[in-house]
Amino acid sequence: MAFLKQLSLQINYVFKSLFFLQYIPHAFFYSLKRDRLHRQYLTDSSVNPVTQPGKLLQAKTIDRGAYFYFEQAELEISFLTPDLVRVNWSTDLLPIPYAVVDRNWETVETTLSEMGNDWAIASDALSVTVGVDGSLKFCDRAGQILRTELPPQRQGEKWIHQSQLRSEERIYGLGERASSLNLRAAKDELQKPKIYQMWNRDPGGRYNPGTDPIYICIPVYLGLHDEGSYLIFYENSFRAELTFADMAIANFAGGSLRYYITIGEPSQLSDRYTQLTGRAPLPPRWALGYHQSRWGYRTEANVRQEVKAFQTYNLPLSAVHLDIDCQVEHRAFTIDPKRFPKIDSFTQELAETGVRLIAINNPGIKFSRRSNLFLEGQVLNGFCTYPTGELAIASVWAGPMAFPDFTNPKVRAWWSRQYAYLLDVGIAGFWHDMNEPAAFVSWGDPSLPQVAQHCLEGRGGDHREAHNVYGLLEAQAAYESIRQYRPQQRPFIVSRSGWAGLQRYAWTWTGDTISTWEALRQTVATVVGLGISGISYSGPDIGGFQGNPSAELYLRWFQMATFLMFCRTHSSTSVAPRTPWTYGEPYLSIVRSFLQLRYRLMPYFYTLAWETTQKGYPPVRPLFWGNPSDRSLWDVEDAFYLGDALLVCPIVEEGKRSRTLYLPKGDWYNFWNDSTIKGGKTIELDSPLEQIPLLVKAGSILPMEDSKQLILHLYPPMKKAEEREIDSSLCAFAPNTALRLRLMRDQNSYTLYTDAGDGYGESRCDRFYFIQHEDSLELVWEQQGNYGFPYQSVQLHVHGVSLQQAWVDDRETALQGQQLQCHLFKTVRFRCD
Numbered sequence: 001m002a003f004l005k006q007l008s009l010q011i012n013y014v015f016k017s018l019f020f021l022q023y024i025p026h027a028f029f030y031s032l033k034r035d036r037l038h039r040q041y042l043t044d045s046s047v048n049p050v051t052q053p054g055k056l057l058q059a060k061t062i063d064r065g066a067y068f069y070f071e072q073a074e075l076e077i078s079f080l081t082p083d084l085v086r087v088n089w090s091t092d093l094l095p096i097p098y099a100v101v102d103r104n105w106e107t108v109e110t111t112l113s114e115m116g117n118d119w120a121i122a123s124d125a126l127s128v129t130v131g132v133d134g135s136l137k138f139c140d141r142a143g144q145i146l147r148t149e150l151p152p153q154r155q156g157e158k159w160i161h162q163s164q165l166r167s168e169e170r171i172y173g174l175g176e177r178a179s180s181l182n183l184r185a186a187k188d189e190l191q192k193p194k195i196y197q198m199w200n201r202d203p204g205g206r207y208n209p210g211t212d213p214i215y216i217c218i219p220v221y222l223g224l225h226d227e228g229s230y231l232i233f234y235e236n237s238f239r240a241e242l243t244f245a246d247m248a249i250a251n252f253a254g255g256s257l258r259y260y261i262t263i264g265e266p267s268q269l270s271d272r273y274t275q276l277t278g279r280a281p282l283p284p285r286w287a288l289g290y291h292q293s294r295w296g297y298r299t300e301a302n303v304r305q306e307v308k309a310f311q312t313y314n315l316p317l318s319a320v321h322l323d324i325d326c327q328v329e330h331r332a333f334t335i336d337p338k339r340f341p342k343i344d345s346f347t348q349e350l351a352e353t354g355v356r357l358i359a360i361n362n363p364g365i366k367f368s369r370r371s372n373l374f375l376e377g378q379v380l381n382g383f384c385t386y387p388t389g390e391l392a393i394a395s396v397w398a399g400p401m402a403f404p405d406f407t408n409p410k411v412r413a414w415w416s417r418q419y420a421y422l423l424d425v426g427i428a429g430f431w432h433d434m435n436e437p438a439a440f441v442s443w444g445d446p447s448l449p450q451v452a453q454h455c456l457e458g459r460g461g462d463h464r465e466a467h468n469v470y471g472l473l474e475a476q477a478a479y480e481s482i483r484q485y486r487p488q489q490r491p492f493i494v495s496r497s498g499w500a501g502l503q504r505y506a507w508t509w510t511g512d513t514i515s516t517w518e519a520l521r522q523t524v525a526t527v528v529g530l531g532i533s534g535i536s537y538s539g540p541d542i543g544g545f546q547g548n549p550s551a552e553l554y555l556r557w558f559q560m561a562t563f564l565m566f567c568r569t570h571s572s573t574s575v576a577p578r579t580p581w582t583y584g585e586p587y588l589s590i591v592r593s594f595l596q597l598r599y600r601l602m603p604y605f606y607t608l609a610w611e612t613t614q615k616g617y618p619p620v621r622p623l624f625w626g627n628p629s630d631r632s633l634w635d636v637e638d639a640f641y642l643g644d645a646l647l648v649c650p651i652v653e654e655g656k657r658s659r660t661l662y663l664p665k666g667d668w669y670n671f672w673n674d675s676t677i678k679g680g681k682t683i684e685l686d687s688p689l690e691q692i693p694l695l696v697k698a699g700s701i702l703p704m705e706d707s708k709q710l711i712l713h714l715y716p717p718m719k720k721a722e723e724r725e726i727d728s729s730l731c732a733f734a735p736n737t738a739l740r741l742r743l744m745r746d747q748n749s750y751t752l753y754t755d756a757g758d759g760y761g762e763s764r765c766d767r768f769y770f771i772q773h774e775d776s777l778e779l780v781w782e783q784q785g786n787y788g789f790p791y792q793s794v795q796l797h798v799h800g801v802s803l804q805q806a807w808v809d810d811r812e813t814a815l816q817g818q819q820l821q822c823h824l825f826k827t828v829r830f831r832c833d
Contacts, residue, residue, distance in 0.1 A: 080105045295325060501534075540561060
């Protein structure tokens with residue numbers, strides 16, 4: 001059987017290789033033409049002299065900031081909030097605000113003061129010192145310098161922006177990176193500081209750790225050093241390079257030098273950045289479940305067989321994704337009716353079992369007068385062109401393709417209408433592929449030429465500016481389509497490419513990773529870096545896209561992905577089919593247990609999703625999130641927080657049955673056995689094949705569900721006796737309920753969000769507060785919102801202390817070991833040993 005399986009894979013590989021040969025001629029001639037056009041139309045900025053602002057001549061107060069006049073430049077500094085400033089160096093080409101959401105910022109009081117030859121503009125939280133030469137210093141309210149910038153340089157269309165980095169300073173972000181979490185630590189092949197490209201790129205069907213760039217490049221980064229942290233976002237979508245050595249250097253090929261800086265703790269930085277660029281909307285609850293995908297399903301029968309196998313193996317499943325092999329000749333907005341003859345009844349059949357069908361879509365349109373979409377796009381003048389006016393045609397999966405210009409609002413509206421009929425037949429969502437945009441080439445950049453022309457909302461421009469926002473605007477069109485055609489359902493879109501603000505419309509996945517242990521480890525840093533960059537919902541192809549992972553590698557990848565927001569298995573057409581049961585036992589049973597745990601944790605996942613809509617916090621967080629002053633956490637890139645309560649420690653090395661971790665300060669519970677651990681030190685954690693280390697922060701309330709029952713796991717703080725006495729004395733002096741509740745809010749609390757799981761109807765927030773006395777534990781429940789409580793009963797499961805008695809609303813109630821069964825209540829009190 002193994003021989004036949006290997007033979008089948010080899011035959012499949014040969015067949016696919018022959019299939020790709022058809023693209024070679026057009027890719028070759030396209031590459032020649034692209035290079036010729038670049039030589040003809042692109043100018044070399046390096047021949048221009050480098051200019052700087054010159055001497056500061058004058059400063060004046062303006063609404064919410066100040067304006068500064070230099071000999072050769074003008075500078076505007078505006079405070080959008082007391083701790084968020086917009087810095088704008090004068091230019092003729094202002095950015096189109098694709099990233100920044102419309103917002104009526106509240107008035108900020110500022111003061112402008114002269115300091116010798118320099119000036120300072122300040123709010124009550126942040127001050128900016130403008131040097132006589134155009135250098136800038138950003139200080140917190142205590143006067144501590146958090147960031148120092150050199151005067152900007154202009155060379156033709158190019159901007160060069162530099163800032164000083166401290167020796168200990170770490171840098172995180174820049175969107176999706178196959179790099180170390182601390183971007184400053186990465187080196188190139190010559191051991192020089194890595195140059196990070198700002199140019200969304202398809203790496204060509206597979207990529208290794210270290211590949212740069214990949215699909216989502218966002219010019220935003222978080223700087224962390226001993227004095228604090230800051231975040232900077234450049235509102236410039238042009239091609240750029242960033243390096244981080246002694247200096248942070250941003251080199252933009254064109255556009256304007258407009259950027260935003262905010263200061264504070266990492267959580268405050270995420271809050272402000274997503275306030276600026278938009279927060280992810282609440283997804284449908286089913287989207288947080290498990291997704292199965294493969295390039296190779298091809299027919300309705302194959303998908304039905306796969307779904308039935310999930311039922312047979314007792315594996316929960318929420319969605320199946322169709323790849324391009326299910327389309328008609330790989331054409332956009334198609335599902336082959338010969339192979340899916342009753343797609344409308346099939347989607348209904350799947351939905352009745354709780355499974356949604358997700359369709360793929362690529363942005364290119366077949367270059368053919370037999371294509372109605374192509375003819376419609378021509379009538380609209382809606383395709384990207386060369387400077388000569390000729391259509392920019394490049395090969396992708398369907399052959400020669402024309403590319404819709406999503407920077408034209410008429411084209412976005414036209415594109416939105418194309419989703420309607422697939423929505424009508426029950427397609428639940430879409431995943432966008434090849435939208436960097438990608439093109440098949442023989443050499444060079446696998447995309448449209450930099451000189452390809454775009455509308456850019458009517459002012460015109462070329463692909464150097466439009467390239468990075470291409471996938472973002474396609475996602476916007478899809479999102480608006482679903483909102484219009486299904487106003488009672490929340491959109492579900494996954495986009496391979498995007499830019500700042502993508503979180504407003506879509507999730508993403510980490511693309512065509514290879515199936516190696518190094519790629520598994522890389523996934524953690526990539527997903528955490530995306531979260532820091534505002535993209536809250538992401539995940540990998542479990543097991544890697546390209547390759548055949550061993551049983552152990554697939555299992556460890558699955559265990560890690562169980563705790564990411566997007567949980568999907570997907571793989572290439574040239575590798576063996578991959579499902580949770582592929583490797584037999586004991587792997588199937590272990591995968592099943594983790595899948596079932598994910599679904600039990602759904603109240604926790606869903607509440608994290610709601611928190612993201614409220615505060616912009618990424619659900620998957622770096623370990624320095626809550627302890628940014630602890631240097632030992634700055635470089636941890638093989639573990640992550642899921643929310644505030646869970647610390648996930650993946651196993652990323654073959655054969656490992658234990659791992660070390662520097663544990664953040666505080667007290668922790670081992671999720672699997674309730675053993676307690678003191679943080680602030682390096683520890684060794686057991687990790688047998690059936691588990692990965694999973695820790696719960698003391699003081700947490702972790703919600704789970706089982707059928708119609710809500711289970712609240714209470715992990716009391718491990719307080720010393722004197723601390724418990726202080727808590728008791730505080731409550732003794734607060735006999736009225738309102739004051740007691742305020743005291744409890746300062747202790748340990750949790751807010752559980754629930755609603756119907758989709759749509760825009762009523763919701764509720766159940767707030768739980770618990771406080772530990774010397775010999776008792778009290779839990780208070782406050783209910784807010786009009787949505788009915790969705791559970792038939794409640795189970796309280798207390799960890800870490802031994803329970804003796806329990807009272808529900810002052811009525812003694814029987815315990816079942818460490819558990820208590822009850823219904824709605826106001827207060828539960830436990831007597832503990």
